[in-house]
Amino acid sequence: MVQLIAQATDVSSGLATIGKGLVIGLAAIGPGIGLGILIGKSVEAMARQPEYAGQVRTTMFIGIGLIEALALFGIAFSFII
Amino acid sequence: MIPALLAATFEPPSTTDFVYGCLGPGFRLLGFTFCFNFIILLLTLTTLIVVGLFYFAFRSPTVVPGKLQMLMELGVGFVRENVAVPMLGPAGDKYLPLLASFFFFILIGNLFEVMPGFSFSANSRVAIPLVLALISWVTYNAVGIRKHGFLGYLKHTCIIDAAPGWLRYSLLMLIEFVSNIIVRPITLTVRLAANFLAGHFLLAIFFLGTVFFLENGPKTWILAAVSFPLGVVLVGFEIFVAALQAFIFAILTASYIGQAMAEEH
Numbered sequence: 001m002v003q004l005i006a007q008a009t010d011v012s013s014g015l016a017t018i019g020k021g022l023v024i025g026l027a028a029i030g031p032g033i034g035l036g037i038l039i040g041k042s043v044e045a046m047a048r049q050p051e052y053a054g055q056v057r058t059t060m061f062i063g064i065g066l067i068e069a070l071a072l073f074g075i076a077f078s079f080i081i
Numbered sequence: 082m083i084p085a086l087l088a089a090t091f092e093p094p095s096t097t098d099f100v101y102g103c104l105g106p107g108f109r110l111l112g113f114t115f116c117f118n119f120i121i122l123l124l125t126l127t128t129l130i131v132v133g134l135f136y137f138a139f140r141s142p143t144v145v146p147g148k149l150q151m152l153m154e155l156g157v158g159f160v161r162e163n164v165a166v167p168m169l170g171p172a173g174d175k176y177l178p179l180l181a182s183f184f185f186f187i188l189i190g191n192l193f194e195v196m197p198g199f200s201f202s203a204n205s206r207v208a209i210p211l212v213l214a215l216i217s218w219v220t221y222n223a224v225g226i227r228k229h230g231f232l233g234y235l236k237h238t239c240i241i242d243a244a245p246g247w248l249r250y251s252l253l254m255l256i257e258f259v260s261n262i263i264v265r266p267i268t269l270t271v272r273l274a275a276n277f278l279a280g281h282f283l284l285a286i287f288f289l290g291t292v293f294f295l296e297n298g299p300k301t302w303i304l305a306a307v308s309f310p311l312g313v314v315l316v317g318f319e320i321f322v323a324a325l326q327a328f329i330f331a332i333l334t335a336s337y338i339g340q341a342m343a344e345e346h
Contacts, residue, residue, distance in 0.1 A: 058163060062336065065329035069268050072275030079096050079278075 020078040027074020094285035123203040168335035184331040191323030205277035214269035225341030287312030
């Protein structure tokens with residue numbers, strides 16, 4: 001019985017650990033889909049119009065920076081939990 | 082099966098790895114301790130390297146450039162061709178010193194992440210990217226206010242003329258204000274800091290893991306043979322991320338300045 005109570009008091013830290021994992025995983029889903037669409041479309045655009053490849057690449061990197069910030073928010077906030 | 086293999090205990094890297102004690106005497110002010118620690122050492126080294134590179138490259142520029150001058154001309158030219166001119170047009174040269182300083186300072190600071198003997202980037206502590214982001218924030222707001230006047234700049238940055246009237250002056254105005262004035266410096270900060278926080282964790286996991294597998298006995302040497310090459314690959318990836326983040330910081334600053342000084346449309 002004492003053991004059970006001792007285990008029960010440990011539950012909150014265990015839940016926090018699960019929460020950290022969930023935050024990182026869930027925060028990676030959206031940006032993953034977004035990066036896939038963004039880079040896929042950029043490659044398509046570069047293949048169609050190779051003369052504009054430089055411009056497309058620059059814009060793509062800005063987009064990557066904006067999107068990946070969302071995933072990194074997840075990593076940063078997981079340490080606050 | 083894996084837990085049975087791991088007889089010794091493995092200490093994963095945690096956020097306490099990012100806290101460094103004082104290297105010298107410090108003083109207390111307003112409840113904070115100010116002293117010279119490892120992060121300030123890294124910042125000082127970064128500043129000295131950047132200033133030294135620019136000083137020795139452009140001290141006596143020649144028409145036929147030497148090696149260092151050629152390297153730095155390549156770097157500054159890269160910032161000019163890919164960041165300043167596409168984003169700002171003819172006004173790009175005016176802001177090139179700021180953008181090139183951002184690019185080189187962040188790049189050199191980030192490269193300490195993979196430098197043997199340091200293995201830590203000052204940019205993974207949130208304070209340093211925050212200061213850089215505030216410089217960027219002050220710059221683009223000042224540019225906008227100088228160009229349009231204070232109220233004119235608020236109108237320029239918060240109100241989208243193409244939106245229908247009832248949205249333009251209520252919800253969209255609020256969203257635009259929050260995203261353009263408040264969130265931008267935060268995202269600039271968190272993007273840079275969290276990238277190097279995550280990068281430091283990745284490298285630490287793989288290399289500490291390799292050491293642990295090697296120390297744990299011959300049973301786990303096969304795992305070390307997997308984790309070590311992956312760690313080496315990740316070092317290459319971190320170098321790429323270091324350059325990419327420096328580029329993104331410079332280009333986002335340029336794009337914010339460009340939006341602030343755009344003509345009415």
